[in-house]
Amino acid sequence: MSVNAKWLQVIVDEDEPRPRLNTVTSCMTLCDIKCDNYVRLIAADIALEDEPTATLKIFRGTTLHTELKLNGIPAAVQSFYSDESEPKTPIIAVAIAESVLFFRNLKPYFKYTVPGLGAEELERDLWLKLPTVRVEQQPALVESLRSIERPKMSRKSQKLIQLSQEEQNEFILKYADATVMRHPNIVALGCLERISSDVNPPSHLVIATDNGDILVLEPQSFGLIYQAKTCDYETVPSMIAVHGTYETDFRIVIATRYGGVYLLRKSVKEGQEIFKISHPFTGLMLLPVDQTITVCAMDCRLVCYSKKGKQLYVNKLPALPMCMIPITLPHLGLTLCCVALEGGLVQLYLQRYLVNEFHMVSTIGAMCFGRTGHEDYVLNMVSVEGEIFVKILKRTAAFDPSELLALKGNVESKAMVETILEKSKKSSIFVEQAAREKQNAKTTYGAFQAELWRLRYVAARATVDAINSSESTISGDITHAPVKLSAEVCGIGPEFRLYLTIQNMSSYKMASNLTVLLHADRRHYTLNKSMAKLPSILPGVPLKIDFEIVAVLDPNLKLPPHTLTIENSQIRVMLLKARQTKPLIAAVIAMPQSEANV
Amino acid sequence: MGMFKKISTFFKNKSEKVTILVIGLNNSGKSTIINHFKSPHEQAAITVPTVGFSLEQIRSEGVLFTMVDTSGAWRYRSLWEHHFKNCHGIIYVIDSSDRMRLVVVRDELDTLLQHPDLVNRSIPILLYNNKVDCEDSLSSVKIAAALGLHNIVDKPWHITPSNAVTGEGLEDGVHWLVQQIKSMNSNNKKLKR
Numbered sequence: 001m002s003v004n005a006k007w008l009q010v011i012v013d014e015d016e017p018r019p020r021l022n023t024v025t026s027c028m029t030l031c032d033i034k035c036d037n038y039v040r041l042i043a044a045d046i047a048l049e050d051e052p053t054a055t056l057k058i059f060r061g062t063t064l065h066t067e068l069k070l071n072g073i074p075a076a077v078q079s080f081y082s083d084e085s086e087p088k089t090p091i092i093a094v095a096i097a098e099s100v101l102f103f104r105n106l107k108p109y110f111k112y113t114v115p116g117l118g119a120e121e122l123e124r125d126l127w128l129k130l131p132t133v134r135v136e137q138q139p140a141l142v143e144s145l146r147s148i149e150r151p152k153m154s155r156k157s158q159k160l161i162q163l164s165q166e167e168q169n170e171f172i173l174k175y176a177d178a179t180v181m182r183h184p185n186i187v188a189l190g191c192l193e194r195i196s197s198d199v200n201p202p203s204h205l206v207i208a209t210d211n212g213d214i215l216v217l218e219p220q221s222f223g224l225i226y227q228a229k230t231c232d233y234e235t236v237p238s239m240i241a242v243h244g245t246y247e248t249d250f251r252i253v254i255a256t257r258y259g260g261v262y263l264l265r266k267s268v269k270e271g272q273e274i275f276k277i278s279h280p281f282t283g284l285m286l287l288p289v290d291q292t293i294t295v296c297a298m299d300c301r302l303v304c305y306s307k308k309g310k311q312l313y314v315n316k317l318p319a320l321p322m323c324m325i326p327i328t329l330p331h332l333g334l335t336l337c338c339v340a341l342e343g344g345l346v347q348l349y350l351q352r353y354l355v356n357e358f359h360m361v362s363t364i365g366a367m368c369f370g371r372t373g374h375e376d377y378v379l380n381m382v383s384v385e386g387e388i389f390v391k392i393l394k395r396t397a398a399f400d401p402s403e404l405l406a407l408k409g410n411v412e413s414k415a416m417v418e419t420i421l422e423k424s425k426k427s428s429i430f431v432e433q434a435a436r437e438k439q440n441a442k443t444t445y446g447a448f449q450a451e452l453w454r455l456r457y458v459a460a461r462a463t464v465d466a467i468n469s470s471e472s473t474i475s476g477d478i479t480h481a482p483v484k485l486s487a488e489v490c491g492i493g494p495e496f497r498l499y500l501t502i503q504n505m506s507s508y509k510m511a512s513n514l515t516v517l518l519h520a521d522r523r524h525y526t527l528n529k530s531m532a533k534l535p536s537i538l539p540g541v542p543l544k545i546d547f548e549i550v551a552v553l554d555p556n557l558k559l560p561p562h563t564l565t566i567e568n569s570q571i572r573v574m575l576l577k578a579r580q581t582k583p584l585i586a587a588v589i590a591m592p593q594s595e596a597n598v
Numbered sequence: 599m600g601m602f603k604k605i606s607t608f609f610k611n612k613s614e615k616v617t618i619l620v621i622g623l624n625n626s627g628k629s630t631i632i633n634h635f636k637s638p639h640e641q642a643a644i645t646v647p648t649v650g651f652s653l654e655q656i657r658s659e660g661v662l663f664t665m666v667d668t669s670g671a672w673r674y675r676s677l678w679e680h681h682f683k684n685c686h687g688i689i690y691v692i693d694s695s696d697r698m699r700l701v702v703v704r705d706e707l708d709t710l711l712q713h714p715d716l717v718n719r720s721i722p723i724l725l726y727n728n729k730v731d732c733e734d735s736l737s738s739v740k741i742a743a744a745l746g747l748h749n750i751v752d753k754p755w756h757i758t759p760s761n762a763v764t765g766e767g768l769e770d771g772v773h774w775l776v777q778q779i780k781s782m783n784s785n786n787k788k789l790k791r
Contacts, residue, residue: 008701011744037625061698063734331673373698374625376672392702395675396709 006356006397007379010390012062019064020386021045021057025283025323026188026239028368028380031079031090033058033106039371040065041380042092044074056094058106061373062388066106072096076189080203082219088200098183100207102222112222114209119154119180122147127157131176135169142168151210154182184209190242192216192250204246208237214252214264214271228269230254230262241286241293251307253293255284261293263307274309283324287335294337296321302339302349312469313352319343322384325367329377334399340364340381348399355399360389467574467586474505475575475584481509483537485575485585493594494551500573502534503542512536513578518547520571524564525591526550551594558596569593616779617664619681622691623699623706624670627728630762631691632667635772650674651681675706682715686782687775688723694741694759695732704745711750722778723750724771725757731764754778 012018027044034040041059046052056068056077078093092103102110126141133141145157156175163171190206204225207215212235216226226246230237236257244250244266252264254271259278262271279297286293292312296302302315302324319341327336327348336356337349342363348356365384372378377393437444475483482505490497498518504511514534518527528548537543549571553560575585620628629645632654648669656663666681668674688710692703710716725747727738738757742748747755756774760767 008705010698010701012697061696373696374623375699375702390698392699394705395672 006394006399007358007391008394010062010392016063019057019059019062019388021382021388022047022386023366023382025325025366025368026076027074028366028382029077029079029092030368030370030372030380031092033079033090033092035087035089038373041368041372042077042079043366043368043382044070044077044094046073056092056103059388062390068103068106070094070096070101075186078189078191078205080191080205080219081200082202084196084198084202090200093189093205095186095189095207097185098209100186100189100205100217110222112217114184114186114207114213114215115224116181116183117211119182120148120152123154123157124180127176127180130172138168138172139165152182154180156180184211184213186210187237188240190240190252192242192244192246194219195245195247206240206242206252208240208254210236212237212256214240214254216246226266228264228271230256230264230271231260231273232270235260235262239281239284241284243286243288243291251286251291253284253286255281255295259297261295261305263293274307275305275311277303282321283339285324285326285337287326287337288328289335294324296324296339302337304352310469315349315352315354317341317347319345322363322365323367325369327369327377327379329393329399332398336399338367338369338379340367344383346381350399358391362387364389466582467572470583470586471588472585480577480584481506481511481539483511483514483575483584485573485587487573487587487589489549489589489591493592494553494596496549496551496591496594498547498549498571498589499544500546501542501544502537502575504537504539506539508539510536510538514584515576515578516545517574517576517583518549518571519574520549521568523561524552524569525571526552549591551591553594553596560594566593614783615662615664616687616776617666617681617685618687618689618775619666619668619678619685620689620691621668621678621706621710622670622689622726622728623693623696623703624672625696626670626691626693627726627762628670628689628691629667631689631726631728631760631768632665634762634765634768635665647671651677678710679713679715682710682713685721686779688721689726689771689775690723691726691728691762692741692745693729694727694735694737695729697734697736700736700741700744707745711753716753720753720782722775722782723753723755724775725755726760726762726768726771727757728760728762730759730767731761 021043022045023043027046029042030039031042032039033042038060043057044054045057046054052073054070054073056070057064058066074094074096076095079090080093081088082091089104091109094101094103099111099113101108102112123145126145130138130141142161145161150158156178160168160171186207187210188208191203192206193203194201202219204219205217207217209215212230214228214230215224217223218225237254238257239255241253242250249266254262254264256262257280259280260276261274263274264271277297279299281295281297283296291307292304293307294302294304296317298320300317300320302317302321304312306312317339322340322342324337324339327338329336334350338346339349340346344360344362344364346358346360346364347354360381360383362383362385364381366382368380370378372380375392379391381389381391383389484503484505486501488499490499500516514537516532516534518530520527532545534543551560569591571589571591573587573589574583576583620632622628624647629648633641633645635656636654648667651666651668654665654667656665666685668678668681690707727741729735738759742757747757756771758767758771760771762768
């Protein structure tokens with residue numbers, strides 16, 4: 001109960017007509033469309049019965065307010081502000097096929113069409129021939145059109161090959177003079193906010209198209225100001241996540257339909273691949289604080305990667321993830337990852353820890369979090385059946401990973417008690433095995449040694465991975481107080497003094513039970529004391545400790561051993577916490593070259 | 599205002615101070631209600647969202663009414679509890695047209711009732727079912743049921759429909775509240791004797 005009391009379920013009257021909505025996460029947005037401080041939910045309702053149609057629906061609370069007919073199926077809907085003038089009127093951008101329709105005050109305001117691409121040589125030639133040849137020869141030419149790949153064909157040709165032979169001639173004559181152009185389709189939209197002291201700054205619109213182009217539009221004139229490719233070959237983006245501002249620097253993370261994730265920076269016009277997975281993505285998130293990328297895919301895993309493509313942690317999901325959204329709680333300084341799973345379970349993760357979960361009556365297919373109505377933290381959910389659910393975050397809710405962790409820990413420790421170790425009895429199998437071992441003592445020993453070495457190798461590799469993954473100067477584990485480490489090497493050698501400053505970055509938590517461990521190659525450096533237990537560190541009071549390091553010099557030559565190079569003249573510093581296997585911080589200190597003893 | 603003349607007759611010949619805490623979610627009409635109680639030349643033409651809280655003092659025939667006008671915004675709701683100790687009555691304003699947040703209204707009311715400063719006090723709570731003029735507003739009966747008001751047994755409560763813009767229904771509510779405070783004061787005096 002204590003875990004689930006974080007959300008308040010909005011109760012809708014049974015006798016009232018409940019609006020239905022069939023949508024996806026990318027087609028949902030929240031905005032103050034009437035400029036009356038009442039934030040409304042805007043979503044594209046996509047009806048797929050016989051003739052696919054879509055309408056833009058605006059909700060007031062949970063009741064349908066306005067409907068707008070759209071002339072196509074939208075890929076994404078975004079709302080943003082275009083200028084600083086008061087009253088601030090938001091703009092709704094709806095991406096349909098190759099164009100973005102901008103609505104202002106619920107009226108069409110502007111239409112932007114992405115730059116067209118030249119058609120294939122073959123297709124252009126065919127369209128030159130088609131109107132000139134006799135009607136009997138046309139089917140053969142149309143047939144040759146089919147050899148072109150569908151996505152690379154212009155819309156005109158696509159329509160032509162769908163028509164029956166009788167209609168084709170008429171169509172050809174009608175559109176003979178129209179230019180043969182193909183347009184990439186828009187697959188995703190994003191927003192880059194401008195630097196501003198205002199709460200609702202104007203935003204640049206980011207567009208991803210299915211030929212891998214990423215475009216950025218200027219908010220006032222809707223002019224194209226930035227264009228880049230996802231990667232050097234053509235690929236189809238499926239989702240984007242953006243962070244930063246256009247004026248300074250931004251990062252766009254692009255997930256493609258083929259499982260690749262690419263990172264695009266402002267300075268480069270081509271994204272670089274950071275990792276690839278073999279299952280289709282259902283959600284992509286770029287966490288603003290530590291700049292990690294979280295994805296959930298159809299293999300029931302929630303995986304977090306660093307920007308360099310290093311896998312940081314994996315969470316196993318109990319069911320298929322349907323969609324994922326970030327939940328930013330500025331008052332707590334947290335960004336949670338909210339994943340809706342098949343079957344109606346919705347889970348909230350704080351980094352690798354599950355902090356909250358609740359069950360809905362049916363599978364949630366789309367979600368949207370933010371200010372809705374007059375309330376700040378509202379989670380709007382749409383089930384796959386089309387029902388709308390609204391949950392409001394309780395004012396007193398806090399997300400502490402230790403809460404659920406404690407619950408789970410109890411279960412684990414219980415399981416530990418219940419399993420009694422089975423002792424091998426002197427059964428016939430045991431006796432036979434003992435006899436076998438006696439006979440083949442040599443091979444048994446060899447096999448044991450080989451396995452032992454393998455185990456040591458696996459352990460060593462895991463250690464290196466653990467050390468590398470925490471390689472930073474600030475600890476990233478949110479369950480403890482964040483700690484910052486800085487180092488300073490004094491002296492010219494062979495005796496050096498290493499000063500370490502450890503600072504507690506938290507505002508209220510105490511960092512206790514910490515140990516500093518130094519590690520160096522003993523052929524190069526001698527450490528008199530390589531470990532130090534630290535007293536508890538209070539927030540804001542830095543702790544300074546020092547170590548003596550003596551560089552090993554050849555007694556005759558007065559030179560360091562030849563194995564010491566610039567690359568390996570380093571000392572590893574690890575900050576460990578008691579009863580935790582992974583170091584909080586692992587840093588490498590490059591040592592200066594040592595002078596001979598005077 | 600004529601109403602305050604009437605109220606102050608209860609406290610005649612005593613320089614009594616009465617503090618009334620006005621709370622409710624943002625945009626429910628707290629400042630507009632207080633604005634209505636002020637003398638005509640002090641009334642503000644437009645109300646803007648309150649930040650933090652503001653104290654409005656209304657003196658009438660020797661009685662000083664202090665109205666604590668709190669902000670209902672999300673980040674300021676935690677400040678409400680600091681006023682609980684020193685108030686004689688609570689006015690809880692509800693936006694009856696905001697159906698979505700009725701569940702928040704209930705949650706905040708429950709938190710208030712369980713607060714240690716109030717849990718053992720028999721403090722009168724007046725609920726204004728505000729914005730009754732809105733077309734999709736809920737009736738007082740429905741709101742009382744939705745908030746589970748019948749579960750409150752240790753505190754006198756009263757719900758009254760109101761329209762803060764025109765002032766409709768405000769006087770009835772305050773009349774009830776003052777009577778409650780008055781009877782409570784006289785009870786206390788009897789106990790002291």
